[in-house]
Amino acid sequence: MHVFSYAGNEFIRCPDESTRKILQVQIVDALRSGERPGASALLLKLLQGNYPLTADDFHDILKYCARSPDPVFGMETYSVMCKKEINLDSRSLLFIVQALCNGGYLDKASEFIHAVGEYDSISPVLPVYNYFLGACAKTRSGYHASKCLELMDQRRVGKNEITYAALLKLAVFQRNLSAVNDIWKHYVDHYSLNILSLRKFIWSFTRLGDLKSAYELLQHMVALALRGELFLKSSGGKLHSTRLDIPMPSNGETGSEKVAFGINDHTVSLRVDAHGNNTVVCISSDAQSNEVDSSKVAIPKGHNKILATRVLRWSFNDVIHACGQTKNSELAKQLMLQMQNLGLLPSSHTYDGFIRAVAFRGGYEYGMTLLKVMQQENLKPYDSTLATVSAYCSKAFQVDLAEHLLDQISECSYAYPFNNLLAAYDSLDQPERAVRVLARMKQLKIRPDMRTFELLFSLFGNVNAPYEEGNMLSQVDCCKRINAIEMDMLRNGFQHSPISRRNVLRALGAEGMVNEMIRHLQKAENLSVNINMYLGTPTYNIVLHSLLEANETDMVIKIFKRMKSCGCPADAATYNIMIDCCSIIHSYESACALVSMMIRDGFSPKAVTFTALMKILLNDGSFEEVLNLLDQTALEEIHLDVLSYNTILRKAFEKGMIDVIEYIVEQMHREKVNPDPTTCHYVFTCYVEKGYHATAIEALNVLSLRMLDEEDKESLQEKKTELEEKFIMSEDPEAETKIIELFRNSEEHLAAALLNLRWCAMLGPRIIWSEDQSSWARGLSNKYG
Structure with a gap:
């Protein structure tokens, strides 16, 4: 007898010896080469022989179908076996279940296990159920696993360690801790x-x-x-x-x-x-x-x-x-x-977990120390380890170090370390450096997440530098940037989050684009109506604040009413904005009504609240009422800030009321509120305009000392010589340039104080370094103390 192997369109004669084994090999070879019709033809040829066939004659075929996987040909093989009434054995049964599971046909595998147990001469054995449970664990299919366990109980198959291992993995994937505890109890019992x-x-x-x-x-x-x-x-x-x-013995003593x-x-x-x-x-x-x-x-x-x-x-x-x-x-x-x-x-994997556990307390310094330890031990840190330490560096604003670590990463599937660096650049107002971070993310093919887009709106939404007003060109550029980020956000499948929406509104408000901001707000409101949720108080607060900055008081009132009508509750910030609005429209009654609403809603008035009330009273010239408010804040232990006192000083300066200015200056000193450059300006200019030039210089000297001497008087005395030689009394033509450099380092108060003292040294007989030497300071203390 001869058999035929399939090669192209020809059948090649094979020797008669080991016919069935050779045919199995040829069928597997045909499947490997993609010749499925040939494999089917050879399968039929195997069945047409004049020799008895058993399940063993199909093991190689079914084993290949299980590993490929090729569940379709596996079921085709099972179908022809059924036609020839060839009974399955335990191995062929396992191979078919493996082929179905590995091919993703859990439903078919489940049906097959049920059917085989009912109608065939052989029932599934425990390895078959275990493999199916393992596939359920991989695909996290609790439903199929439950059905399988029910069937195992009905057929009294039992369980072994492999069964528990599969159930354990499935319980972990389902985040089911109680199931893991149950499995543990069953395991230690057996x-x-x-x-x-x-x-x-x-x-x-x-x-x-x-x-x-x-x-x-x-x-x-x-x-x-x-x-x-x-x-x-x-x-x-x-x-x-x-x-x-x-x-082991059940007795705990043994x-x-x-x-x-x-x-x-x-x-x-x-x-x-x-x-x-x-x-x-x-x-x-x-x-x-x-x-x-x-x-x-x-x-x-x-x-x-x-x-x-x-x-x-x-x-x-x-x-x-x-x-x-x-x-x-x-x-x-x-x-x-x-x-x-x-x-x-410890391995690199050990340090990866260890750094996550301990570096957060010591911050980036501890993380960098551990990276050096790894280097000494010739351990290469994981990309995830570098990302973790970089994130801590970003939080500490060590941006150069953070960026250096991210440059060493070869692969990364998450955006959080880059987001942390973007957030640091946002806080430092360095959007130009954030561009490099985005380029690095693109190079690593890292998909941005919602946090990324939230930061992009904050970083690039504003065109002008802080304290600069928007103009026509910057407003056009702002719109282009926001639209580009929104398009990219949509391409990545994201809708606006509350934070991203607030960042957009804040950017538009900073540019003075009131109409565009209102349009974005209305669009957001319409979307929120569709999902039956209000926008949120912080969102409305940003809009209200921006409108107030633009002096759009009518629109502020309109938006506030709309906010309340849609069920969005006001918070302390909302009420303070509205009270500030009342100061612009000169409505003290409305402001008092808002204060009552504020208290009724459970919010206590703060310094900003009293400042807004003072503005209204000062516009009406009611200095007596303002001083009463000051007494009230003292009784309620509300600590006013320098802005609150400057509000009173400004109006007193405009009215030329030196007595009020002196009272407020002494009040600030008693309450330990340090003056700022604005305070110095009002006090000095008021004395000058009244013709008290010597007093003006002495007051400027003392107030500048208070700006320098924020906490430690001894520290100021120690630095006295250095400040005089380097800045105040220096004849170096670059001295004032060096002082101005301090402004660029965000040390405005120090720079202003040094410039004031340098001016006092030029105009006055000497510099006062202690308030005890100032007759002006002693006079205010005696008069108002």
Whole structure:
């Protein structure tokens, strides 16, 4: 007898010997080369032979279908087997289920398992159910797993360790901690613990955030190591315990041992019962050096030690990473010391979790120190490790360091470290450097998230520098930028978030684009109506504030009423904006009504509230009422800021009321409110306009000292000589240029004070460095103190 193999369009004769085996090989070869019609033809040829066929004659074909996977040809093979009434055996049944599961046909695999058990001569065995449960775990299909478990109970198949491993993985994917605890209880009732089973449960507990349980099991694993019961052998690439799998006694007293190892100059004693259900940890401070030495893992030399050490390190890494998730720095440090005491060298993966756990407290400096330690140990940090440390650098505004670390990253699938750097540049008002960050994200093909777009609106929405008003050109540019970011946001599948919407409105308001801002607000309101949610108080506050800055008081009132009508509650900021609006329209009654509403809604008036009320009273010239408000703030222990006092000083200066100015200056001194350049301007100019030039210079001198002397008088006296020689009395033509440089370093008060004192030195006989030397300061203290 002869058979035929398929090659192109020709059939080649094969020898008669081992016909069925050769045909299986030829069918598999045809499938590998994509010749499916030929494979089907050869399958039919196999069935047409004059020899009896069994399931064994299809094993190679079905095995290929399982691994490829090729569930379609697998079912085709099963179909022709049914036509020939060839009974399945356990191997062919497993291969078919594997092919269906690996091909993603869980429904078909489930139906097949049910059907085969009912109608065929062979019922599915436990490995078939286990494989199906493993596929359910991979696809996170709890429904199919439940149906399978029901069927297993009906057919009384039983369970083994592989079953529990699959169920454990499925429970972790479903974030079901109670299920993991149930599996643990069932497991310890039926099986003795070993390093591999402990490893799986430690992994599960860490993934679900149960750090306590994971730590207890890890210490049980350490106890096994210290007792020398961690012998492993390798078989087929898998680890197995050489210890006999004999169930331990149920009595907790039997088989209980006590072990000790050193952690951070303490002795940690572990008492582990036979089942490992109770791990008691006791720490004492009388550790001896010999205890630390005896804590090394008691396993044989050679390849087995490498394998055992690797598994133990994996579990330590799992718990340390869980410490990183929960920011449990103390436990992470303890585990790292324990690893060193056990002779386990930390890996790059260990440091990845450890840095997450401990660097947040010490900030970027601690993270950089650990990176240097890794370098000394010839360990290359993961990209995720570099990203973590970079994020801490960004939070500390160490932007050069953060950017340097991000440049070392080769692959990254998340945007958060780049977002942190963008946020730092946003806070530092350096949008030009943010462009490089975006270019780096594009180079690494990192998809921006919503936080990225929120920051982009904040960084690039505003065109003008701070304190500059918008113009026609900047407003056009602003619109182009916002539209471009919105288009990119839509291309990436994102809609506006509350933060991004607020950033857009803030940018438009800063540019003075009132109409465009209102249009964006109305669009947002329409969208919020469709989803039955109001925009949120912070969003309306931004619009109200921008409108107030633009002096659009009628629109402010209109938006406020619209906000209240749609059910959006006002907060303290809202009420303060509206009270400030009343100061512009000179309506003290409306302001008082708003204060009543504010208190009724549970918000206490603050300094900004009283400042707005003072503005209204000052516009009416009611200085007596203003001073009464000052007394009220003192009674209510409300600490006014320099802006509040400057509001009164400005009006008093306009009216030429020196007595009010002097009273307010002394009040500020008593309340320890330091003056600012605006305060100095009002006081000095008022004296000058009244003809009191010597008093003006002395007052300017004293107020400038108060600007310098914010907290520590002794510090000022120590710096007196340096300030005089370098800035105030210096004859260097670049002296004033050096002072102005301080403005660029955001030290406005220091620069203004030094310029004032330099001017006083030019106009007056001497510089006063102590208020005790000032007759003006003493006079105000005596008069109003």
